[in-house]
Amino acid sequence: MALESPSSVESRLHSPLAIRGITLKNRIMVSPMCMYGAGLDGFATDFHVVHLGRFALGGAGLVMVEATAVEERGRISNGDLGLWNDAQIEPLARVARAVSGLGAVPAIQLAHAGRKAAISAPWNGMSPLTAEDALRGDTGWPVVGPTSTPAGTGWPTPSELSGSDIGEVIQNWADAARRAMDAGFDVIELHAAHGYLIHSFLSPISNTRTDEYGGSWQNRLRFPLELIDAVRGVMPADKVLMYRTSSVDGIEGGLSIDDTVRITDELVAHGVDVVDTSSGGVTAERSLDTRVRRGFAFHAGFSREIKQRTSALTATVGLVIDAEQAEALVREGFADIVAVGREMLNDPNWAHHTQRVLEGANYEAWRQESGWWLDKREAIIDRLLAQGETPLTLFTEAHN
């Protein structure tokens, strides 16, 4: 059925957004999602090309590759993608080419899991690797962190990174960023949320160091800022740098939204363009009720606060599934970009579908290989409905 088409209504969600030299055709971003599908070599496979390419085909403006490890020991799991060596560039370049060839901006999230590295895939428990996991070939490795305090009970004891270790880790981030540029990505997002290495340096819950990388918020911010400088240093000025933050720790004494606002000003001064606002994860204690309540668009308030109180552009993420809601988030100043994760898994054409809902658009934004047919099909459906038939009408008449 043709949708009501108030043709004067232009969707903000579907308006372009220019950042530095990159223009997104709309404000819809596919949120980074680990697929636990790479081999031990960290290579992207045909699966990753098809999986991520499909979102570009579905109309998303920006398609973000999952958390991709800058060091082998920084992988979340044995199935993580990696960019810790040059051989990993070409498999990811295939992803970037597929995504940009299908009209979306290719982006990649770079990550180091720190003390939360070496866990099993969700369907195997999403917890520290055990002897039982090793029987499946899923073997753990030594992890590192700002201190030797584990992420939670039963989690591995990390080695505390020394000052010179930190320099090496930062160099590895810069090398991975250079590889991401070589692979053809236009956007890099630093994974600085969910208790992984960057977040664990930032939060007073996990960073109790007494050297220049711990203590005051300025000291806790030193590692992230040095890392941002190193990454920005290998990125051409027209490329975009995003930063996924845990806006709040949700734990007494942890990072608050005021802390994150203060930090964001520094991030922007060092070349971050967009703050992608998530939350939580600083410890692995799932028994603690520290999570932000999972309502629809559950991080939107944090995004709005950061957007209003700093000069950063923001992205919001978290159970955004509805076109009108996504539109309102952008139109009403909650965020510049709406990141969508699981709903994209549910409906890779979500971006296209929201445009139909919001603008009454026909299928012209779709590739003609499908759009041409869907237009024709719609005309047939409209005619049948006008004749009083519905998809439930029993087809009782014989063909002639």
Ligand SMILES: Cc1cc2nc3c(=O)[nH]c(=O)nc-3n(C[C@H](O)[C@H](O)[C@H](O)COP(=O)(O)O)c2cc1C
């Ligand atoms: C399968 C899966 C993998 C994820 N992997 C990542 C990741 O690699 N990096 C990240 O920052 N967040 C990751 N997340 C969090 C999502 O990006 C997103 O923030 C979260 O799912 C909430 O958004 P949603 O309700 O739209 O799915 C993952 C979530 C899922 C469901």
